[in-house]
Amino acid sequence: MAKKLRYLEIAQILKTRILQGEFPLGQALPSQKELSEIFNTSVMTTRGALAELEQEGIIHIIHGVGTFVAAPEVHSDTLSLQGFQNEMDRQKMPVTTTVLSVEHHISDPRLCSLFGSSDAQFSALTRLRSIDGTPVIYQKSYVEQQFSAVIEQYSEDRSLYQSFAQTTGTMVTKGKEIMTPVLLPEEAAQALGITEACTAFLSKRISISIHDKVVLYDEAYLPGPYVIMASSRQGKRNTFKYIINKEGTIDSIDSFNDTDLWEDLI
Amino acid sequence: MAKKLRYLEIAQILKTRILQGEFPLGQALPSQKELSEIFNTSVMTTRGALAELEQEGIIHIIHGVGTFVAAPEVHSDTLSLQGFQNEMDRQKMPVTTTVLSVEHHISDPRLCSLFGSSDAQFSALTRLRSIDGTPVIYQKSYVEQQFSAVIEQYSEDRSLYQSFAQTTGTMVTKGKEIMTPVLLPEEAAQALGITEACTAFLSKRISISIHDKVVLYDEAYLPGPYVIMASSRQGKRNTFKYIINKEGTIDSIDSFNDTDLWEDLI
DNA sequence: CAGTGGTCTAGACCACACC
DNA sequence: GTGTGGTCTAGACCACTGT
Known part of the structure; x- marks a missing residue:
């Protein structure tokens, strides 16, 4: 030591x-x-x-x-949303958030072991993220019941991290995320207004506070037509971000030549 | 300057x-x-x-x-394969590679613009990556015709990067990758021996030499049952890796507690 | 302008790998 | 041991930001 x-x-x-x-x-x-x-x-x-x-x-x-x-706003929301709009006006992506539901008193042994807590109850917040009115992300967030105030006091014009910091005085500095390719489940497809079968990223994520405690668990569906991942490697380092493609039509192979897109990676 | x-x-x-x-x-x-x-x-x-x-x-x-x-072997193969095998013997993952086909004289204007070359011809190498005999990745790699020797002299016991370094004396230090969730196309499914409809990551990737020239283009299908992505964030940094799950059965939520898995991320 | 972070020196000494 | 990279000093000076 x-x-x-x-x-x-x-x-x-x-x-x-x-x-x-x-x-x-x-x-x-x-x-x-x-x-x-x-x-x-x-x-x-x-x-x-x-x-x-x-x-x-x-x-x-x-x-x-x-x-x-x-300050928490320094780390952009973990699903660091970045726009993709043919070459121009990439700057201003009006991301709006809609709360679909708030649940309390959820019991799930897997959440318990995830949070490493004996507090057997959790609260959940289900949200829809939209770009220019087009819903692109379906997201469900869980916190321990003792922090349910974070959800109660959440407002749609700021991130859950900010709400967390303001309510508890604790900041989130770390996270782990696991991504799998899935078919959009009916619940999410309905919320997103997608009727046909659709592939999506399923992102499961834990957020860890500065005290090294799991404080948040998220599940998000990012449908393929709207969301792609861009990754850059240099030496041993690699980094990535999600990119929103509101129109639902980019052939990814062309985007390698879009220098703006890769600007802030590595 | x-x-x-x-x-x-x-x-x-x-x-x-x-x-x-x-x-x-x-x-x-x-x-x-x-x-x-x-x-x-x-x-x-x-x-x-x-x-x-x-x-x-x-x-x-x-x-x-x-x-x-x-040396190129310092950077593990760009699809840095990492094993996932219930807690133990994660060390030794025997990755074998099978060459499915070699093609020459391919013409594609999109590849031309990608490589930024007037050389209108390309060569392609199609490979299958297997873990313990189970095929898990279907991958197609393109090089400019002038470097077709790289493919000709490729052997299955080393990476294409190594072949590239040995044949041309040039090393690959950078790469950009774009990932989307897709349904496994028939061609890939057949090669992978998967019969049912199956979601997968489609990874499109360019490899860039130390002279800042695009030298390689790859398309790989990583089927959902076998491959997941794990990502870790700390501060503004984020990094990720692919994880192979030969058995086709991990519930990703449990893997957050698998410390070995996250060891080398960030 | 003053105050901040960023670079640089010319050494000394510590920690690690290899013989 | 010798030779390597890693840390540290006690300053000086440069570059950037805001008044």
Whole structure:
């Protein structure tokens, strides 16, 4: 445990202090020079610690401005929606959300083991995400009953993460997701207004708080006509994003030449 | 262009020299101290340059051993196959490959624009990937006719990247991939020995050489029963891998608790 | 302009791999 | 052991942002 690596040690100390609320969400940390004096170390070492925390998504460093405790809006909604609209006006994708249902007192042993909790009850929020009025994603989110207020106080103009942060003061920094190709089940197809048989991505996802606790479980259907995945690799790194294609018609092979699309990957 | 950032400048110089073959594939570069003397700079700066090149996948740094020009086998085959076998013996997944067909003199304007070449002809290699004798992936790879030797000299015990490196002396360091959920087409289903209707990932992928040229185009079908995707996010970073599930039976929700599975993601 | 983060030095010393 | 990469110092100076 005792690594004796100074920068990791400092990172750990800072992390602890942030978790204890010493530096509230969105607030600026002391400057790198100040931190260096505080910890009696050099700037290079301090920067190593901060780089570590930034990679963990806990802080956000802006050149010439400062270092800030990461606000949830920094991480775009986990289903980081990105538009795809023939070459132009990719910027403004009006994503609207509709709440279909709210359920409480759900019991499911698999959810229990997922959340690692004995709290046998869960609440669920079912939503529909639309682009320009066209529904493209059907999503169901589960939280532990004790956090049902997160769902109650959720409003459609912000993400569930923001609601979570505001209600509980906890931020989500990690997630794991599993994707499979499926046929759209009737329930989802109906909600999406799709009548014919349709292939889709089924995404199951857990969101993990800064305290390393599972706080959210999501299941989302992303129908093939509207959603594709784009992935980029360089060296050992790979990264991906979902792309919304409202028209339902892109031949993916052409999109390799669309430089805008790949801009922010890797 | 002239950034005046010393470490990027050094990285650029080293990259050029590597491309010119001054340091052949797999060979060790001079040590960090030597490089620092050569470029008349400090170790910290040299390390910055090397870190840059490592992230680009051009070199491979090993603590206590040395810095090496990256050999293609460092990047596992782009469809980085990872096994999933109830908790144990995940290590040894005997992936075998069968060549189904080799075609030449293929003309396709879309491939031309993809490769950005006027060479109107392409060669194709169709393969079947199997785990323990169970076929799980159907894959078709295209190269420009001028590189048809890569396909001719391909052998089933190594990757196409290795064949490419050996035949042309060029290494692949980047790739872009697009994934969609589809129904397995008859041709692929037949090859995979799947009789019923079956959902699958369709992966279209281009591989880009160190000279920034598209050298390979792949289409692969990864049927849902055998293949799932696992993705992990931390902060702004996200990464994913394909997981082979030979038995065709995992409920993905349980796999969140399988720590081995997520070990190497992020 | 002042204040922030980013780069760079010229060394020293530590951790790891290999013989 | 020797030789490699990894961390760290105590500053200096550069680049960016906002007033």
